Amino acid sequence: MNGTASGAAAGEMGYAMSRLEIESELCDGGKSIHEANNNQGSNKPLNYLDNEIAQVTRLRSEPHERLSQAVPGRRELPVSTVKMLAGRECNYSGRGRFSSADCCHVLSRYLPVNGPWLVDQLNSRAYVSQFSADGSLFVAGFQGSQIRIYNVDQGWKLQKNILAKSLRWTVTDTSLSPDQHYLVYASMSPIVHIVNVRSTEIESLANITEIHEGLDFSADDDGGSFGIFSVKFSTDGREVVAGSSDDSIYVYDLEANKLSLRIPAHTSDVNTVCFADETGNLIYSGSDDTFCKVWDRRCFAAKDKSVGVLMGHLEGITFIDSRGDGRYFISNGKDQTIKLWDIRRMSSNTTCSPSFGSYEWDYRWMDYPQQARDMKHPSDRSVATYRGHSVLRTLIRCYFSPAYSTGQKYIYTGSHNSCVYIYDLVSGAQVATLKHHKxxxxxxxxxxxxxMLVSSSWDGDIVKWEFPGGGEPPSSSKKRVRRRRIY
Incomplete structure (x- = not known):
């Protein structure tokens, strides 16, 4: 944002957060990140990252050095918001306002752990749930053919109830177009359907109340049948990229209304694909063959040749999330870890064997073997590894926390054991665990x-966790779920 907008936003944020700080410190009216850390006694922090991303994260989420000096000449962290406000009033930083890093330092101290409050509850497994890029919409997809879109700005009002067409097994993924006019949804089928989100019809029944146009991802020459695990719009909204059960990456041209590219990318299911940054040139993919690969769209002429591979997971990849800078991403693996990657460490060697253990197991119904937990990939190129959650039964997802409010200083993930885990990116410490689901x-x-964080589960619950200033339920959520305590 520009300097004027940043200053105004920082001022408003500082004023609002001063009330939160005072209530938290004087009235104990909430849980800060430091309290959350104190409750995680059994989860010792890892060694701090000695990497460029650690420095960048600190620059984005730590206050100005003069605002962090409780004693002149000595820098102290964490810095209370009250002290930062006093420093701002005295213009210690010489700017007369909070910077975006100052704001991130304040906001990132208050994790969304209060609640949960029930958003919706269905008698069907929830598979996908995501905010739109601006946070105004929230999309949840269920195994029972329903996809619900809620208007967050209007008190979580149901904006659209979509009954999916020709669903096979479940809704495996959804993606909103950049302008939030269209939604694509996928299942275990080569046909991806697209729906107009802005239409006036609330009940969107496929080809009854609305047309759900089918985008055929199958290649004309082989006629094979496969399922799609992951689907994403390009940053310009003109294309859709998908990862499939036939080991391939597909690109569909929406303007030409045809499949434009198929890449035989891996030797097993491609469970996840995403764009590296806003340019849309680089694509990351993750597969059950244990590899994360990087693809350059400017070099797609070499269809089966990635620009690099990143090795380190011992089992298949369930999800990838990009930091958005074209360098770093995280991946969730069936080896029960999240790994942080720097693509500048990638290798050109894709022929090494992914199997290193003598054990046999199937994550769909077996627990992870104890003897495998201490194993390490001999060619691990990851920057850091995070442990504590469990990745079993389904393709569990992980993400960076938002850049605007936290400076991406956390990563968070769902888990087979019914919880949501939040880790500190730099230290590796488990800073919060959200417990409610069954x-x-x-x-x-x-x-x-x-x-605010929203979690969805196979128990059919969609619930949100927040950090309200006074500890009162948000006005848009009158019903609070009390089945589980929060730790």
Whole structure:
């Protein structure tokens, strides 16, 4: 944002957060990140990252050095918001306002752990749930053919109830177009359907109340049948990229209304694909063959040749999330870890064997073997590894926390053990665990601007966690779920 907008936003945020700080410190009216850390005694922090991303994260989420000096000449962290406000009033930083890093330092101290408050409850497994890029909409997809879109700005009003067409097994993924006019949804089928989100019809029944146009991802020459695990719009909204059960990456041209490219990308299911940054040139993919690969769209003429591979997971990849800078991303693996990657460490060697253990197991119904937990990939190129959650039964997802409110200083993930885990990116410490659900939490989503996180589970519950200033339920959520305590 520009300097004027940043200054105004910082001023408003500083004023609002001063009330939160005072209530938290004087009245104990909430849980800060430091209290959450104190409750995680059994989860010792890892060694701090000695990497460029650690420095960048600190620059984005730590206050100005003069605002962090309780004693002149000595820098102290964490810095209370009250002290930062006093420093701002005395113009210690010489700017007369909070910077975006100052604001991130304040907001990131208050994790969305209060609640949960019930958003919706269905008698069907929730598979996907995501905020739109601006946070105004929230999309939840269920195994029972329903996809619900809620208007967050209007008190979580149901904006659209979509009954999916020709569903096979479940809704495996959804994606909103950049302008939030269209939604694509996928299942275990080569046909991806697209729906007009802005139409006036609330009940969107496929080809009854609305047309759900089918985008055929199958290649004309082989006629094979496969399912699509992951689907994403390009940043310009003109294309859709998908990862499939036939080991391939597909690109569909929406303007030409045809499949434009198929890449035989891996040697097993491609469970996840995403764009590296806003340019849309680089694509990351993750597969059950244990590899994360990087693809350059400018070099797609070499269809089966990635620009690099990243090795380190011992089992298949369930999800990838990009930091958005074209360098770093995280991946969730069936080896029960999240790994942080720097693509500058990628290798050109894709022929090494992914199997290193003598054990046999199937994550769909077996627990992870104890003897495998201490194993390490001999060619691990990851920057850091995070442990504590469980990745079993389904393709559980993980994400960076929002850049605007936290400086991306956390990563968070669902888990087979029905919880949501939040880790500190730099230290590796488990800073919060959200407990409510009764079944695996496959997906969760942190609001891009506010301390609000929504989790969805196979128990059919969609619930939100927040950090309200006075500890009162948000006005848009009158019903609070009390089945579980929060730790």
């Amino acid at each position: 079944s695996p939490v496959r997906d969760c989503s942190w609001h891009p601007n506010y301390p």
